[in-house]
Amino acid sequence: MTLITVRPEPGAARPYAFPAVRRISAHGGTVIAAHLPGQVLATAVLLLDASAARETEGREGTATVLAKCLEEGTTARDSAAYALALEGLGAELSPSVDWDSFRVGVAAPAPLLAGAVRLAAEAARTPKLDPADVIRVRDDEVAALKMDWAQPGPRADAALRADLFAADGRYRRPLHGDPASVAAVSVDDVLEFHRSWMLRPGVLLVTGDLDEVDLDVLAEAAFAGTSGGLVAPEGPLGVPVPTRPHVLLVDRPGSVQSTLRLGHRAPERATPDYVPMTLAATVLGGAFTSRLNHQIREVKGYTYGIRGSYGMTRRAGRFEVAASVQTAVTGPAVRDTLHEIAETQATGVTEAELDVARSWRAGQLSVEMQTPGAIAGALATLVVHGLPDDYYERLRREYLEATVEQVSAAAAKHLAPGGLTLVVEGDAAVIRDELAEFGEITDVDL
Missing domain, CATH: 3.30.830.10 (Metalloenzyme, LuxS/M16 peptidase-like)
Structure with missing residues (x-):
């Protein structure tokens, strides 16, 4: 038996090729x-x-x-x-x-x-x-x-x-x-x-x-035994974004936490800006090392975790931040979250942040494409969103080659901190007053 006392260093990433x-x-x-x-x-x-x-x-x-x-x-x-x-x-x-x-x-x-x-x-x-x-x-x-x-x-x-x-x-x-x-x-x-x-x-x-x-x-x-042709796909729904933020309050009496959902509309999955948008969201809230998780979890201790991402379908998309925070810090958590979104939209990303996001996204793509089921899911994405057969070959390369300027431009274009819908599910009697600074409050009963 040989005892290894020194941790092996990571090697060069192996090349990845999507199957023909x-x-x-x-x-x-x-x-x-x-x-x-x-x-x-x-x-x-x-x-x-x-x-x-x-x-x-x-x-x-x-x-x-x-x-x-x-x-x-x-x-x-x-x-x-x-x-x-x-x-x-x-x-x-x-x-x-x-x-x-x-x-x-x-x-x-x-x-x-x-x-x-x-x-x-x-x-x-x-x-x-x-x-x-x-x-x-x-x-x-x-x-x-x-x-x-x-x-x-x-x-x-x-x-x-x-x-x-x-x-x-x-x-x-x-x-x-x-x-x-x-x-x-x-x-x-x-x-x-x-x-x-x-x-x-x-x-x-x-x-x-x-x-x-x-x-x-x-x-x-x-x-066998089927009939009928393909239904012509309907077009994108568009990206209307309000001109000012507003708050939807979902009452959960006695709750010791507030559930936060902040979001606005975004383009559909086939958008040419998919790669820089995804990388911008990764820097902001898509990984454990993200700005949101660092500030809201690590620095302030308001939550166990906070995520921000784009979700996209054939006809529509949305940007969303999701977290659960202590009731007592609901207002500060919303305020700091809005600050990080606005800062990313205004100033973009740094080379150091983007380097981590590029490596993680490209590596994750390679890791995910290892099973027949995962490859079938990728083929479905090509069909549903009308993407070319060489899309995944190009996608990994585009992740690795994206520039600070491209990703910062996508953040500036596709983040809209001034038009966010802020949903807070929590004890309305305790948190209502501190939410007033973030926009007009509407009570929602679901």
Whole structure:
């Protein structure tokens, strides 16, 4: 046994190359694949334009209920038989919903992927949707949301979204709905959503050792029996920002902490400024070494952690800072947070800060792209946001080559401290007076 007494020094970063992308059109749909030589486990994701944005007003959460019903059996097999069929292939099904898509993912050994894709398509195209199962799944989701909404945070998040996207229909409501909207979802709502959006071909994303799979066979498995074309994507929602800040107060009587959500609108994911915006947000609040975390946590001791980031979808984006602070320091915490945002917008970033942010973002990108599932998620980003196939090769390079001038310009352009919505969820009787200096206060009851 050899005892190593000196810590090894870090070596040079290994080069990273995103796998080559292949595309075929077959059987009425499109397959987009990335070759991972020697990767025994493969992933396929059926990407459908059946996102939460397609839901009917007042029935937010319909797509989520549908996603959770997909493992309740199909018209050809009950839930037990379907689970055994998956297990027989060593496969795992993973349905999910976001603002831009409905995804039915399946992972399996590469030689068995075609069978797994058939099962995923069977669940997506012909789910059983027995009324009793739909009602049980819906009620379970309502119970889970009630538990979640009893905690600090979800009401503040909902208040911020409602304010930022007040004029933008579905986008003003939470992604997965709230307890009331999900409770209103009926069996007919789920059936109608399925009929309207789940029977189109969509796009199949495939990652793994492509020498072990036949893409044409996968296309047939994914798209058999489908009809209809792609729905033309709607345009960006725009970036309206108020001319002055205002405060939304969500009362949580007796709370010993205040939950803070500060935000404003931002561009959509496909913006050319994505890289400098992301790096500016990293310096400000996107890492443990960020300005916000250093000031609010390390220097002042107001919180265990504070984060600031851009969140972007196909049609919209938002800048948001999130933290929980002691009730007694709510006012000072908001004041110092606003100061750091304003300072970053006004003076930009330093070379030392940016050097850390560049290295971290580029390194994180390389680390994240190590599994078939992660590569499939990256392919989905290309499809949803209309990005070129060489995007990830360029993205890492652009992170490493971004200049102080570029990132500072993005901070100046895309941070709007004078138009922030400030949501504070806490004991209104204690904190109301000290919030008055930050703008007009509106009480929000959720």
